[in-house]
Amino acid sequence: MPSGKSRDEIAEAYKSEPWWYDLRGFFILTFAYNSTLGAQLRFFGPHYGAEHLEVACGTGTLLELILRWRKWKKLPRVHIVGIDYAESMLAGARHRFAGNPDIELKHADAAALPFPDARFDTANIANSVHCFPDVDGAFRDILRVLKPGGTLAANVLLYPRGPWPLKGIAGRINRWGIRKGILYTPYQQDDIRNRLVAAGYEVMSEDVAGNCYNVLARKPAG
Numbered sequence: 001m002p003s004g005k006s007r008d009e010i011a012e013a014y015k016s017e018p019w020w021y022d023l024r025g026f027f028i029l030t031f032a033y034n035s036t037l038g039a040q041l042r043f044f045g046p047h048y049g050a051e052h053l054e055v056a057c058g059t060g061t062l063l064e065l066i067l068r069w070r071k072w073k074k075l076p077r078v079h080i081v082g083i084d085y086a087e088s089m090l091a092g093a094r095h096r097f098a099g100n101p102d103i104e105l106k107h108a109d110a111a112a113l114p115f116p117d118a119r120f121d122t123a124n125i126a127n128s129v130h131c132f133p134d135v136d137g138a139f140r141d142i143l144r145v146l147k148p149g150g151t152l153a154a155n156v157l158l159y160p161r162g163p164w165p166l167k168g169i170a171g172r173i174n175r176w177g178i179r180k181g182i183l184y185t186p187y188q189q190d191d192i193r194n195r196l197v198a199a200g201y202e203v204m205s206e207d208v209a210g211n212c213y214n215v216l217a218r219k220p221a222g
């Protein structure tokens, strides 16, 4: 099912108006992932260390909501570096976070991060593993820039499961996403777990809800 698109073609496909990007994101979250915003906030929100890397931050819509959720939960302020390969997405994030001293934004490929080894305490990949053309390269390079004991939280779009008509709707959205270039491929849970372990992570916790695999993995401490 992979689209075979390059990272530049994928970045081109992410050149859309912010209102359309957000609306489309809502439909994909609801009908392809079969997930909710609340579930994403509860999964990603707690996993922000003092120095955090937000991989494929997009325009920062979700990141901004997570930061509000963290404030509401009285969790500590952290320093965040957000990276994305699509300049148009980053432009949206730069506008959104202008003047926010806690957030730095950089143009970068998830599989070739411009950071030294062991720079970050934590990293997240939200709603984006499905569009990386080199997911193993991304997992390896994120591991490199994490400190020993540092964690990676990721949610991964799975091949549609569950009852009719939800499975059929998710399948149609995925095929449309692949044609558009905003989806490279969905995954199977075991495939992602095996790739994380092969890259050198320890899987700490995992769960599947709807068509979404939430996984928390750690760079071994020693």
Ligand SMILES: C[S@@+](CC[C@H](N)C(=O)[O-])C[C@H]1O[C@@H](n2cnc3c(N)ncnc32)[C@H](O)[C@@H]1O
Pocket (backbone or CB within 6 Å): 007, 010, 011, 014, 025, 055, 056, 057, 058, 059, 060, 061, 062, 063, 083, 084, 085, 086, 089, 108, 109, 110, 111, 125, 126, 127, 128, 131, 132, 133
């Ligand atoms: C569906 S958006 C998710 C954005 C954000 N994390 C969220 O949840 O709202 C996927 C993002 O992945 C980015 N992306 C795709 N391939 C990438 C790569 N190789 N390196 C960095 N970012 C990439 C796209 O440009 C896009 O902004």
